Amino acid sequence: MSAEAEKLRNEIIAAIDAAQDMRALEDVRVAALGKKGSVSALLKTLGGMSNEERQINGPLFNALRDKLTEAIQAKKAALDSAALNARLSEETLDMTLPIAPDAQFQGRIHPVSQAMEEINAIFADMGFDVAEGPDIESQFYNFTALNIPDAHPARQMHDTFYMQAEEDGEALLLRTHTSPVQVRTMQDGQKDKSGPPFRFIAPGRTYRCDSDQTHTPMFHQVEGLVVDATTHMGHLKHTLEAFLAAFFEVENIAIRFRPSYFPFTEPSMEIDMQCHRDGDKLVVGEGNDWMEIGGSGMVNPHVLRHAGIDTEKYQGFAFGMGIDRLAMLKYGAPDLRSFFEADLRWLKHYGFVPIDVPGLAAGLSDKSLAALSADK
Ligand code: DAH
Secondary structure (H helix, E strand, O other): OOOOHHHHHHHHHHHHHHOOOHHHHHOOOHHOOOOHHHHHHHHHHHHOOHHHHHHHHHHHHHHHHHHHHHHHHHHHHHHHHHHHHHHHHHHOOOOOOOOOHHHOOOOOOOOHHHHHHHHHHHHHHHEEOOOOOOOOOHHHHHHHHOOOOOHHHHHHHHOOOEEEEEEOOOEEOOOOOOOHHHHHHHHHHHHHHOOOOOOOOOOEEEEEEOOEEOOOOOEEEEEEEEEEOOOOOHHHHHEEEEEEHHHOOOOOOOOOEEEEEOEEEEEEEEEEEEEEEEEOOOOOOOOOOOEEEEEEEEOOOHHHHOOOOOOOOOOOEEHHHHHHHHHHHOOOOOHHHHHHHHOOOHHHHOOOOOOOOHHHOOOOOOOHHHHHHHHH
């Protein structure tokens, strides 16, 4: 390349390097490659050259133009990314701000959710699984499989919400108790070979057409089922006593079985727990009074057969308790209907602070935090 062309190249490269922004770079480009630019002028000199000179200089000048174009592109990209980085560093958000001092007191865990968490923690500690079933249930699982055949009076006792009948004439319903989860879970266990033996609880929503101070159309139950070769009523009694003492956070709670009738158990018993009334206050775990908290019994072999269990080998116990009632007793909320009125003032008073996660080691319902949340 001629000395003149080389000098021109060096000058332009230096100018590109020195350009601090897009405008300066554009000026350099126009001065070199624009119509009247220095490189364009150099290219024009090819016209006045001899053939030999042109054959040598033509490719050199063209290569010079290409190289400069490339250098300008590269510089442009570098300026672009520098501009982006500058903007990004200006627009950063400081995520290290401390949370507002009151933030953990803003939301509340509903007492029913809290009670469910506590119940799960206690039974999990005793080796129970937690099973679930659908709220919209078939008549088979809600009744027939539980030894409540068509036209059995117990079907009327349940004040059932029925859906519109399907084409086959069968109407689905909103489950009236959590007992259908017994049969579903035993069937699933047979399929995936996880049982028998079975040991699970099934907490969840249940529905009956009923409403007064102690009944709401939607409420919550927890079902329990243990099926094994030698399961007997002594196991049932101990399980319930251990659960209730843990739930009410007292040393011991005696329970009493009263003979009763449920189609899905034989024998069937109502569960009463020991308590006494101190004015308006109910004290559990002492005294000579009894309070009913659920039903129980030895699983009726018909139910086991509906679930495909060999009744020559296996027997079991079952129980069902109302979760809302347990929550009312433990946290001292007098009216069940207020549980489901979605009144924030009520929730603020009876709810639990979200960081207060129930666990057996750290305490089920931390009184100080609960008290703190009630004050807030
Ligand atoms: N399902 C019964 C009800 O809602 C409660 C119940 C009673 C459940 C006895 C059981 C049981 O598992 O053994 O009234």
